[in-house]
Amino acid sequence: MIGSSKLWREILVVGATLFVALFVLRVSSRNPGELSMLDRGILRLVSPGQAAMSYVARGITGVAGRYVELKGVRAENESLHRENRQLRAELTEMRRLAEESGRYQRLLGLRDATPAETIAARVIAVDASPHFRVARVEIDRGEGTVRRGMPVLTPEGVVGRINRAAGKSSDVLLLVDPRSALDVIAPRTGGRGILKGKSGENGYRCSIEYLARGEPVKEGDAVVTSGVGGAFPRNLAVGHITKIIPGAVGLYQDVEVTPDVDFARLTDVLVVVAPPPTPDPEPGSHHTPGRGLAVMK
């Protein structure tokens, strides 16, 4: 009897629990979002625990996440370093190509502007011996067309002339070699002379011989080719007068010229393989500027 009443009591409690659950469910479905006093009280008790647990969990996951991220960052860093090195190498190569392309374009411009037939050559050596100012150039095509005495130019100005030719490579006697002699003119005064290399100089220097004293030049005056002799076109830039040596006696001035071409940085040159057109026979016309980058304006 006692067991039976106990059983009924159990069943009653369970039934009541289910009923309450359904009742609560019905109420909440009718008024969703509404919280009773009991609900608010429970949530007040629950919330701090949730906040604390969440804080701890986020701390743990944050540390773990940062560790994973750091590992990822390290790998990414190494990857970026590799990429950076590769890009720097590519950039250097691109710059070199761009510079080379620029040189070729200037050379092409000079070639188009030069009133003579030219071929391009690559400088493969400069000043192999300190006693001889010679550059060695190599041509890609036109083997056998280069001969001794042919002028060698760059967009900046006159380089020299072929001293020796052997197959694809040739020796260029630079303007600054004492053996070099080039007929030049100072356009401002019209004074004319022979440009000669200065031996024993540390830098690249030349001097003008036979420059008449009656046509006085001054420092900074430009010096260009005169076109006399027919090998070099007229008005090609050669250099600038950088020093007038005082105390010279006689008929001629003693001046020093610094070439416009930087011989230490020679890379590509043009070799004039055919003589330029015949100079204009009209007097004074050879002082008018010609075309081309190397031509003194």
Place this chain on the structure above:
Amino acid sequence: MRSAATLFVAYLLLILQSTVLEMAPVHMAVPSFGLLVVLHVGLSPSKWTISSAAIVAFATGYLFDLVSGAPQGVHAFVFTLMTLFARALTRRVAVNGIVLGAATSFVASLLATFLVVLVRAQVAPEGGYGGLRQAPLEALLTAIFGPLVLSLFRRLDGRVDTARSRVGLARGPRGGGTSMSMSLTDRR
């Protein structure tokens, strides 16, 4: 005292479920710790009368409703039903050991999910019957944690018994639900 201790642990587990596991890599499903509490009280007739088990299940479900943002009563009702299911199960099967504990957790989780979706569809039709796809994963996770949590509660019951015996309140297996005498604790 036993109910209070169980509800307190249930509270901790529900907080754990609602916070820590939400940050776990598997965000789609989490093990139902609340259901494991309900399974424990339902599977332990020697310690829990059916009425007290139902009340604890209701309280756990209600707490879970509040914590999870579900309409109040959904889990309270389902968990109460699940306690009855667990108690009925003890009449036929002795849930003992890791494998059986995991299997029971798995089946109970599937059933609970189905019931929750069914009830939700009644009280909040806009949700439809969606969510059943996650049921196997949730059941799997619950099965993985099941033996561990059930073992934890068995230890808790043991501690409560020890404490009660110290203060002279020790009592033997309860008579409530006398026919449902097969329990995990008894068999140990």
